[in-house]
Amino acid sequence: xxxPRPFRLGALLLGGIAxxxxxxxxxxxxxxxxxxxxxxxxxxxxxxxxxQAGQDQFNAKIAEFEEQHPDIEIEASTNEYDPQTxxxxxxxxxxxxxxxxxxxxxxxxxxxxxxxxxxxxxDEWEHAEEINPQVLEPISDGEGDxxxxxxxxxxxxxxxxxxxxxxxxxxxxxxxxxxxDVRTAAxxxxxxxxxxxxxxxxxxxxxxxxxxxxxxxxxxxxxxxxGDSYVADFQNDAVRDSLGLLREMRWTDQSMGETQLLNxxxxxxxxxxxxxxxxxxxxxxxxxxxxxxxxxxxANYGVTSMPQxxxxxxxxxxxxxxxxxxxxxxxxxxxxxxxxFYYAEPQYDPETAAAEAEALAQDPAAAVGVPxxxxxxxxxxxxxxxxxxxxxxxxxxxxxxxxxxxxELELKPEPPLNAQGLYxxxxxxxxxxxxxxxxxxxALLAAAEDEANRQLEAAQ
Numbered sequence: 001x002x003x004p005r006p007f008r009l010g011a012l013l014l015g016g017i018a019x020x021x022x023x024x025x026x027x028x029x030x031x032x033x034x035x036x037x038x039x040x041x042x043x044x045x046x047x048x049x050x051x052q053a054g055q056d057q058f059n060a061k062i063a064e065f066e067e068q069h070p071d072i073e074i075e076a077s078t079n080e081y082d083p084q085t086x087x088x089x090x091x092x093x094x095x096x097x098x099x100x101x102x103x104x105x106x107x108x109x110x111x112x113x114x115x116x117x118x119x120x121x122x123d124e125w126e127h128a129e130e131i132n133p134q135v136l137e138p139i140s141d142g143e144g145d146x147x148x149x150x151x152x153x154x155x156x157x158x159x160x161x162x163x164x165x166x167x168x169x170x171x172x173x174x175x176x177x178x179x180x181d182v183r184t185a186a187x188x189x190x191x192x193x194x195x196x197x198x199x200x201x202x203x204x205x206x207x208x209x210x211x212x213x214x215x216x217x218x219x220x221x222x223x224x225x226x227g228d229s230y231v232a233d234f235q236n237d238a239v240r241d242s243l244g245l246l247r248e249m250r251w252t253d254q255s256m257g258e259t260q261l262l263n264x265x266x267x268x269x270x271x272x273x274x275x276x277x278x279x280x281x282x283x284x285x286x287x288x289x290x291x292x293x294x295x296x297x298x299a300n301y302g303v304t305s306m307p308q309x310x311x312x313x314x315x316x317x318x319x320x321x322x323x324x325x326x327x328x329x330x331x332x333x334x335x336x337x338x339x340x341f342y343y344a345e346p347q348y349d350p351e352t353a354a355a356e357a358e359a360l361a362q363d364p365a366a367a368v369g370v371p372x373x374x375x376x377x378x379x380x381x382x383x384x385x386x387x388x389x390x391x392x393x394x395x396x397x398x399x400x401x402x403x404x405x406x407x408e409l410e411l412k413p414e415p416p417l418n419a420q421g422l423y424x425x426x427x428x429x430x431x432x433x434x435x436x437x438x439x440x441x442x443a444l445l446a447a448a449e450d451e452a453n454r455q456l457e458a459a460q
Contacts, residue, residue, distance in 0.1 A: 104419030196257030208426030305405025
């Protein structure tokens, strides 16, 4: 069983499209065949209707792809991978030929035989061997077969409101570097402005997700290898210290506001309205704050690298495009052609990246230049950065603390097996700490660890 290795970040890529890993539903089947030997494939990845610029760009790329590949037709879907329904959809043939999954999912999908290796198809791309092997490792099996193509990998950091920092007498160009700094800044913001200085997500699996980020920053893990298996590891000092920090900020400092039990959309909506000082997130939340939640003064958006408490690490993630095991060979080959064209080539080819950035920049609601992690080496990514630079329409200087600090951190992938289930199990623990000053953390962690191990045993 391949275990993803931590790695350190080199250059950062200025991406045209930010991402948010989320779960939805998928309900339509792919098709094959057609006149003249045409293969029709259904693909996930079409942006939601609220993202008109993204939809226009996606459809334009479909037209370009179909012109280059007259034997392949693309049917795009806004459906999203849902781990709760995927098995049933796969068994019933009701799933697309290309699925988009968060980086938490591939190892489980691979082990259960629900997705197929794409190595034989991917190897036909002339730049396949140049992909960073550490990017591919979390989506490969123990034999080295690759099962997907990553897009816009990311590292978590701390998002903050620069205007609220100034109102609290803080320097927005020198954001918190440690969690002690975050605690101090949150108190200052709350006292000076009356809004929540720091907010932690706590429902829809996002409480466990963000607790894992905190544990990494404190030097811990939530899941560990035990021989050829994985087991939950919640009862360690890093997790306890992370929960202790939340307890102190919530109840002693009173710097987290009164409204709790929030998911990411709730937090970004409040942030866009100027009601949140800081939260953990990626640079991609810029786009969500601007486009989905109407943040008018985007110059107030700031982001820095993940503050630390002894771990010198942050969580990495991203979205992966994979081919279900049920897809026949002709559609699988066509699916990988599309995945390379739309997801791999723009991350490698400066001309393609520039063309996409220029097209996206025509819409004032779009965000071009939001940093993401590189898929190839530093030199190649620098070429991409230079190509995209003329079309950047975000306040790139406000991303500098993130760009400067993140390369110094170790990047840790999300827990490799059943991570979404693990996060769901930890949600009630986080919720208890944020809503009950007398919550018994040790008992809660012990019970959650037992349940997580039951799920892991079933998954393996």
